Amino acid sequence: MHSMKNKSLVSITDFSKEEYLRILDLAGEFERKPGQPLLQGYIVATLFFEPSTRTRLSFESAVNRLGGKIIGFSDSANTSVSKGETLNDTIKIVSNYCDLIVMRHPLEGSARYASEVSGVPVINAGDGANQHPSQTLLDLYSIKKTQGRLDNLCIYLVGDLKYGRTVHSLIMAMSKFNTTFHFISPEELKIPNEYKIYLDSLGLKYFEHSDFTDIIDEADIVYMTRVQKERFSDPIEYEKTKNAYVLRADMLKKSKPNMRILHPLPRVNEIHTDVDPSEKAYYFTQALNGVYTRQAIITSILGLK
Amino acid sequence: MNDKKQLKVSAIKEGTVIDHIPAQNLFKVISILRLDKIHTQITFGTNLESKRLGSKAIIKISEIFFHDAEINKIALVAPDAKLNIIKDYEVVEKKVVEVPDEIVGIVKCFNPQCITNHEKITTRFTVVNKKEVSMKCHYCEKITDSEHMEII
Numbered sequence: 009m010h011s012m013k014n015k016s017l018v019s020i021t022d023f024s025k026e027e028y029l030r031i032l033d034l035a036g037e038f039e040r041k042p043g044q045p046l047l048q049g050y051i052v053a054t055l056f057f058e059p060s061t062r063t064r065l066s067f068e069s070a071v072n073r074l075g076g077k078i079i080g081f082s083d084s085a086n087t088s089v090s091k092g093e094t095l096n097d098t099i100k101i102v103s104n105y106c107d108l109i110v111m112r113h114p115l116e117g118s119a120r121y122a123s124e125v126s127g128v129p130v131i132n133a134g135d136g137a138n139q140h141p142s143q144t145l146l147d148l149y150s151i152k153k154t155q156g157r158l159d160n161l162c163i164y165l166v167g168d169l170k171y172g173r174t175v176h177s178l179i180m181a182m183s184k185f186n187t188t189f190h191f192i193s194p195e196e197l198k199i200p201n202e203y204k205i206y207l208d209s210l211g212l213k214y215f216e217h218s219d220f221t222d223i224i225d226e227a228d229i230v231y232m233t234r235v236q237k238e239r240f241s242d243p244i245e246y247e248k249t250k251n252a253y254v255l256r257a258d259m260l261k262k263s264k265p266n267m268r269i270l271h272p273l274p275r276v277n278e279i280h281t282d283v284d285p286s287e288k289a290y291y292f293t294q295a296l297n298g299v300y301t302r303q304a305i306i307t308s309i310l311g312l313k
Numbered sequence: 314m315n316d317k318k319q320l321k322v323s324a325i326k327e328g329t330v331i332d333h334i335p336a337q338n339l340f341k342v343i344s345i346l347r348l349d350k351i352h353t354q355i356t357f358g359t360n361l362e363s364k365r366l367g368s369k370a371i372i373k374i375s376e377i378f379f380h381d382a383e384i385n386k387i388a389l390v391a392p393d394a395k396l397n398i399i400k401d402y403e404v405v406e407k408k409v410v411e412v413p414d415e416i417v418g419i420v421k422c423f424n425p426q427c428i429t430n431h432e433k434i435t436t437r438f439t440v441v442n443k444k445e446v447s448m449k450c451h452y453c454e455k456i457t458d459s460e461h462m463e464i465i
């Protein structure tokens with residue numbers, strides 16, 4: 009079953025539910041046995057046209073654990089790109105030098121375009137505000153691992169639901185698993201209508217809240233995101249809301265025993281540090297899961313698993 | 314010729330008449346159909362009276378017959394356009410235009426952060442709503458609606 013072989017991973021909607029589940033199973037295999045030298049003799053290019061240290065290190069760690077070699081750049085400042093080379097030319101040239109490209113780029117749609125001009129598969133490690141599918145897959149892996157399943161869960165999404173691309177991709181992915189959603193956000197950062205229309209079309213249940221106090225008792229997963237100042241047209245609104253969407257340890261008292269807290273990181277103040285010692289705080293382990301998930305994605309695409 | 318309004322622009326022997334184009338979009342239709350590259354006789358009439366459109370334009374193109382896929386591209390700017398196919402001065406067929414499912418290379422993506430607005434790339438959209446035309450960019454996945462639509 010090599011349906012993902014040689015296929016680029018650009019958008020979370022590129023793959024079917026079965027393909028997700030296969031990646032998650034494989035990620036579990038890599039968690040049990042991380043050092044599998046499947047990439048010996050392979051070269052992976054990590055092209056980061058804008059810096060993202062955590063994502064790049066996670067991919068590079070995955071490639072290293074698999075025994076592959078890495079070429080690339082972590083910032084386009086000192087490359088031919090800064091001399092005005094087009095993305096088309098950079099990708100065409102680099103795809104001669106490697107077996108797989110991992111790319112982060114500030115412009116939306118850049119990864120789709122790269123996948124069309126590249127001679128080797130492309131993994132999108134973030135194209136502007138558009139997609140970041142390996143993040144979504146590691147979120148799914150974390151949910152499955154902590155809950156033992158993906159079906160019929162109750163997920164609370166908190167914070168910036170308007171601009172947060174991780175939130176949007178997670179909704180698209182989890183909508184395949186009969187999820188009940190709770191959306192908690194300030195008025196200015198509410199979930200866009202297109203997602204509500206989409207969930208309606210699937211007959212899925214969702215609830216919107218503006219108050220983040222004692223409402224997470226039913227949650228299986230609480231997914232926290234950053235509320236960024238630059239998203240507010242009115243700075244006074246930001247000052248009023250910035251402390252209203254903060255998770256604190258006392259809010260966990262009546263939460264379900266299986267409940268786990270996720271966050272794509274980095275966090276600012278939206279999860280109080282008094283939550284960190286709780287067994288329900290899963291965000292640091294979630295980041296570790298990223299390496300296993302990326303090992304799974306890379307080996308699937310190269311047809312090695 | 315039984316339509317008096319059509320008489321305002323001279324009749325053609327063989328070819329295609331495109332009627333009911335909103336006057337303000339005449340030049341967009343010309344550019345979408347690349348009429349500037351055609352060497353046969355073409356006559357235009359514009360700012361003609363129209364009960365439905367207020368002010369309409371009409372194009373008569375001699376000796377040219379368009380494929381449906383080609384002509385449907387103008388549905389974005391002239392959704393009410395009506396085509397008359399002329400053979401030997403007679404209307405032998407009437408057609409209306411239909412918004413296509415996919416739009417390639419005609420519309421600019423509305424998203425300034427889209428790669429297509431930064432590199433020389435042919436735009437591609439999937440039409441998500443045909444009534445009030447809106448389309449999803451194949452690259453950045455954002456929606457461009459008729460209000461923000463700009464013809465390249």
Ligand SMILES: [Zn+2]
Pocket residue numbers: 117422423424427428429450451452453454455
């Ligand atoms: Zn676009």
